[in-house]
Amino acid sequence: MNKKGRVTIPTDDSFIKETMEIVEAWGADAIRDCDGFKLPKEIKGIAEKIYSTYFVARGDNEWANKNRDELQQTYLMTKHILATCDTLEIDIMDGYFKEQVVPDSTHDIKKFWEVIDRTIEEVVSIEDWSYDKENQKVLIKNTKPWHEYTVSFLAYCIWDPTQMYNHITNNWGDKPHDIPFNVRGKKTNEYIFKAMHKWLDEHPDTDVIRFTTFFYHFTLVFNNLAKEKFVDWFGYSSSVSAEALEAFEEEKGYRLRPEDIIDKGYYNSTFRVPSKAYLDFMDFQQKYVAENVKKLVDIVHEHGREAMMFLGDNWIGTEPYGKYFESIGLDAVVGSVGNGATLRMISDIPGVKYTEGRFLPYFFPDTFYEGNDPTIEARENWLTARRAIMRKPVDRIGYGGYLSLAYKFPKFVDYVGKVCDEFRTIYENINNTKPYCGLKVAVLNSWGKLRTWQTHMVAHALWYKQIYTYLGVIEALSGMSVDVNFISFDDVKKEGIDKDIDVILNVGDAGTAFSGGENWRDEKLVSTLREWIYNGGGFIGIGEPTAELYGGHFFQLSDALGVDKELGFSLSTDKYFKDEVEKHFITEDVKSEIDFGEGMKNVYATKESTEIICNRNGDLMLSSNDYGKGRAIYIAGLPYSTENTRILYRSLYYASHKENEMKKWYCDDMNCEVSAYLEENKYAIINNSNEEVETFVYDGEGKAQLVLMKPAEIKWIEI
């Protein structure tokens, strides 16, 4: 039992016999192709399903070259260039990769470009600049000496960023560059649907069209050295075009400025509190993309096939938590699983028949080389993802890369076989049942539902010094037995706060979309939260929560939190509250010095009532404060770790005044976690560590029994 199904594998050239072996060992029921490699005919019949990658808007250079007026476009900004006299020449392509982008001077540059005096943030009159097309230079006259100027210009994209990345990374030499074409082009728009039909006709063996992806790539721009210059997994800059801008004006009733997309060179990073214009543009694109993707999906269905979306690459406009996504009618979404949060990002997607997680390691030579043990990465990946699977499973798992490479590592092949079995067992036990959630929590930021499990990310799942301290919170939540929601400031302002929410979290650096910036000047937001906490709600602020210097506070909920951050202005006020409590519910399990990650400087207690749980080097790191019937907890930062997951878990129960409820479906040892599936009358204990653990495990009545857990074990128990 549990020996077959729910697993997708890649294959390789002349590898049929070995592929069959793996299909058997892992119980795979689907085989997929990979970038740069097409499935051989012989594969048919080996698995139940064949996935084929499909590119809607690239991979057809004949079309692209015939319709150069309908290529994709992007908005780019030059560096800030200093004027030292009253004229200035700006080489607009300086720092950009000429094989990727080329300035668009076909469309009216005086309409689509913008020259800005950044020292006073004023647009330079179109009379005062001209474009030297041959030398790709903008010439500005009447400049103010010692002011800095930038040019925002529309460019054509002549190389798809993902193919460019793979091409350069893998030295694909003179393999042609995929030129991305724009679905908004009249000719192209007709063409893609015809092409879809044609492709389906030509590929009768394909069961699942794995769209990789649709129309517009997230922002990924290379520099003049052919290295990454700018990457934003959520960026819309490369979804603009002259056509889109005209259509936007038609639909929304006002014209976007280049600056609405350029945003001083920040390009509306998800860390920016979004402007109305940018939100409008996103909505406009999501609507258009959804409508047109739906047509493609309908065609796929007409042909009796399934439509699967790869979560990434050209996914702009089809964000799975966006408001038009479900209308598309996709059958499935597949995405890459880097940890628990990315697993949940996939498994929680609404409105599709199934989801699939592509696990690590990717079968590439960077991991699969002689002397290395790829099992180590596989185990870590599995254990971090498994916590999240226990809360909400993906429907399938899979792998990517060169199967022939993985095949050379028998220990790895064996381990993955066990993972596949374990996954199927979990799935069988818990699918279609909601696990016990002790609390309902909500992560509050500018994006809300749209960026569910996707906060604080820059490129996809990469480590950045400025984010790991906050990502840890999301990662901890992804496998926690609480119900996690993502809500926006607008949600709170418009709809108030759901009665059944126990704890609201606000996590991030001051001024960012995740902390909230100027949103905290909004009296409706602030009042609603104060009232809600005061009447018994729990609030947890991490980093610089509710931060906006206003009205004599930096943290706008400082009254509830009982802490604020010293920016220098209130140094004259004596700070008396510094003594730590002797012990505290939140830190009861802490064994060593708490890791607050990047931490936070200059936070201090403002009230005698503030329970200071950790003060370090004169900075308050962890505290709690009662506010009316509610409670507000401050944490300086919380990178992901077993111990920090426990600290957060306890903080949630403490904030909601439900300390007495905590030890239900619970393990004393923080390496272990319990998920209970009451409808199915069973529960599971998982050991997230590679060590043997003996722990008390608590049932739903809080009755404890001692359980011995083998390394990484999962134990199923009938209630």
Place this chain on the structure above:
Amino acid sequence: MNKKGRVTIPTDDSFIKETMEIVEAWGADAIRDCDGFKLPKEIKGIAEKIYSTYFVARGDNEWANKNRDELQQTYLMTKHILATCDTLEIDIMDGYFKEQVVPDSTHDIKKFWEVIDRTIEEVVSIEDWSYDKENQKVLIKNTKPWHEYTVSFLAYCIWDPTQMYNHITNNWGDKPHDIPFNVRGKKTNEYIFKAMHKWLDEHPDTDVIRFTTFFYHFTLVFNNLAKEKFVDWFGYSSSVSAEALEAFEEEKGYRLRPEDIIDKGYYNSTFRVPSKAYLDFMDFQQKYVAENVKKLVDIVHEHGREAMMFLGDNWIGTEPYGKYFESIGLDAVVGSVGNGATLRMISDIPGVKYTEGRFLPYFFPDTFYEGNDPTIEARENWLTARRAIMRKPVDRIGYGGYLSLAYKFPKFVDYVGKVCDEFRTIYENINNTKPYCGLKVAVLNSWGKLRTWQTHMVAHALWYKQIYTYLGVIEALSGMSVDVNFISFDDVKKEGIDKDIDVILNVGDAGTAFSGGENWRDEKLVSTLREWIYNGGGFIGIGEPTAELYGGHFFQLSDALGVDKELGFSLSTDKYFKDEVEKHFITEDVKSEIDFGEGMKNVYATKESTEIICNRNGDLMLSSNDYGKGRAIYIAGLPYSTENTRILYRSLYYASHKENEMKKWYCDDMNCEVSAYLEENKYAIINNSNEEVETFVYDGEGKAQLVLMKPAEIKWIEI
């Protein structure tokens, strides 16, 4: 020789003989009284001069009690109080010390008080609140639930803060509380001049009137537990009064709001970028105080005595670098010397005949107790101050406290005798001559000249976590052979930058008056600095220099600095410049890990041209960048130390492209410093350490010779 003069000592009860011994041993020529103790008759003749402390506006409770309508006043703000329904009661004295202040409801409270809804920063209509005088409560109606409210109210001061501090600290029991009276009161204004005449008539033996001080105390407010609640050595809050506010309106043509003084509870700390209203109020008070102090000084002169001001306590309005100070015609200023910067703060004061520094330790039992060696503190105080004396000496030194206590420590008495001799020798050698300055540097902030040597201070010379990293720069400069100036943003905007300035420093945290905050949106300021640096100027930014999020930069001079700070918005932009230079001129003498104090997170190089001198844990700590013909250096922080003084010294020479000029009147060993007095044809080498040092010493031509310096030695050499 050098055995007599320029030294002031305190004395004690029944201590004439011993006082004469000390006068002899230290060569003292002046004797002063102390707080709470009056000089005995017998002292006359022992020293050339007798100083007597004089309080203008306190110490006469008979007058104060007879004229309760002319007591001093202060503006106070309550805590932020949350409204949970549509009415709110605020106990305005909650958290204040009832023995210090009492609400003033004599003057029209609807005119002088203000109730503010801090959640929307709106003043509550005077119709909507009333005052319950008996219970000292403000009752507000029509409050918005979940908004926070504050009351700003005018109060009478009924205890002078300095006397209150001494009284409480020294347990003076039922000694009467000095009630401060307001010189703006019509009766009081007449009275103080008469009292001055009378006192002078009654004290014929006093040669020097030591004003301690004049009319208004810096802001020092205690809490309900009789502990310090708010302290700002520069604060004007306790100089307001109904009379002053009316006179202000008359003079400046507009009325101040309470909020102009209250400033959300920050009370216009010097860390706040000053508002126009606050600057106007300071100017208004300085003018008034100067005019009236001048009258007192004239009376003192009429009586043939000298007028000396103590720098501190009730010094508001007589800031020695303010524009009216010189007009007062004071003979002398005396102040407490905590280090080099405070020494220079005194010795650089313009427009007086002489200055005096009161050295540490104060002869109090906290230092002078059995088993402790007060010489240690004395030596440290002397060595840190001596560096500064070598640049610009005070004219006299002195001590305070109980002489009888110090007398019990013969080693201390002996050491101070040597200090006095050394001081006199220095003074004789260098007074009235300007030492060689290799560079002219300017510290740029919101305050400029007014706060010369007084930047980044909260209470006087106390350690605060948020300031020591920046104070170190000022301390290093105080003894450095460079010409130091303090200039304001307004100076630069109005007058440009002096041609002869080599290096401009901007030092402090973002948003503070010292970094500059919103000043950096001013195109005139930014352009002027860019042009000046570009044409060869040197710029050193420390902490968060030129910081204001605007136009796509956080550091507005990031183009010159070649660095910026990541606030999260530009995480999507790849940061490639991370490699440190192998060695660098600035850090040539560095022996261990550089101490950047609190340091700074998330600063990164923006340019390939940026020389990264120190990158630590992913944060750039020290760098330099060429900008046109000029140079801009970034330093994360620089607490005071011998090594950091050297780093700053080298940075100044590097920034100004004068590296080749550095080794003139210079020592290789960073424990030693050289000051050359070319008009006098001599130079001095000082050893700031308590170790023997052998070092090459360079003359004005850069010729080196090896010199052996004993611990703490000063060596005089003829050129």
